[in-house]
Amino acid sequence: MPLFGKKKIAEEKATKILFATDVHGSEPTFRKFINAGKIYGIDVLILGGDITGKMVIPIIKQLDGTFKSYFLGQEQKAKNEEE
Known part of the structure; x- marks a missing residue:
């Protein structure tokens, strides 16, 4: 039993965020970014600036x-x- 009768707070699942930038219109790089989300179990994908060629x-x-x-x-x- 925890100290002073406090209930132990259940650990929450952490949100995994993947941030990338400067793909400069590269389709292979964009595809790798999208697939990385699936491979590493990412919850949120954020594609920052410099996305065009x-x-x-x-x-x-x-x-x-x-x-x-x-x-x-x-x-x-x-x-x-x-x-």
Whole structure:
């Protein structure tokens, strides 16, 4: 029995947190980050800053359902999301 009749507090399960940053648009690095959560039993994954590559190129959906983007000064068009 604990001192002065106090009940022993049950140990709580600790929350495991994995924080990563600076993946710079690397898909293999992002996949490793996600898989590390499964492998190590992580409860919370936090992906910090610098998640994009060197350039962020907006892809604009047009009213007719096509997509348009500009890369290195040239217009790029796609008929659907798969392209």
